[in-house]
Amino acid sequence: MLVRGERGEISNSAVRYLRDCRTTVALGLTRHDAGHDGNLEGYYHKGITAGADWVYVNPVASGSLSDDEIAIAACLGRMAEYIDGGPGFRGLAEASQDQYLGMLIDRSAAEGVEVRALPQVWAH
Numbered sequence: 001m002l003v004r005g006e007r008g009e010i011s012n013s014a015v016r017y018l019r020d021c022r023t024t025v026a027l028g029l030t031r032h033d034a035g036h037d038g039n040l041e042g043y044y045h046k047g048i049t050a051g052a053d054w055v056y057v058n059p060v061a062s063g064s065l066s067d068d069e070i071a072i073a074a075c076l077g078r079m080a081e082y083i084d085g086g087p088g089f090r091g092l093a094e095a096s097q098d099q100y101l102g103m104l105i106d107r108s109a110a111e112g113v114e115v116r117a118l119p120q121v122w123a124h
Contacts, residue, residue, distance in 0.1 A: 015050055027051045034062075045070060093122040 003010045008017025013029040027050045035043030043064050047057040060073045078089040100120060108115045 029055070096120070096122045 001010070001012060008015065008025075010029075015025075015027045015029060017025050019025050030049045032046040032049065033043065034041035034046055042062070044062050045058050045065070045067065046061055047054055049055065058070055059077060060070055063070075063073070065073065075090070078086075082088055097120065101117060104115045104117055107113075
């Protein structure tokens with residue numbers, strides 16, 4: 001997978017970006033799972049680090065769930081917080097952008113061409 005933006009890119013598990021106009025930063029994304037190589041915690045996904053920093057921590061850690069199940073559980077937890085008066089977490093603009101990017105990915109794969117995402121009305 002290759003994702004490029006104005007200040008950097010993610011290529012598979014490698015992250016490269018510009019901290020400023022003269023400083024490039026290169027980091028690796030590392031997935032951390034329990035339950036491997038004699039680890040007796042049981043199998044579950046802990047999170048992902050970029051260098052020494054945790055960039056994702058599994059909100060339902062210690063549950064033996066697939067990545068899709070973790071995503072669903074996280075959404076359900078955030079929905080419950082919202083119903084109890086907490087902040088919203090997923091608006092129409094973000095959902096529309098996800099759908100738009102998914103359509104571009106499908107088009108690129110089907111036609112075998114490079115596609116470019118353009119600013120959309122919901123981004124303003």
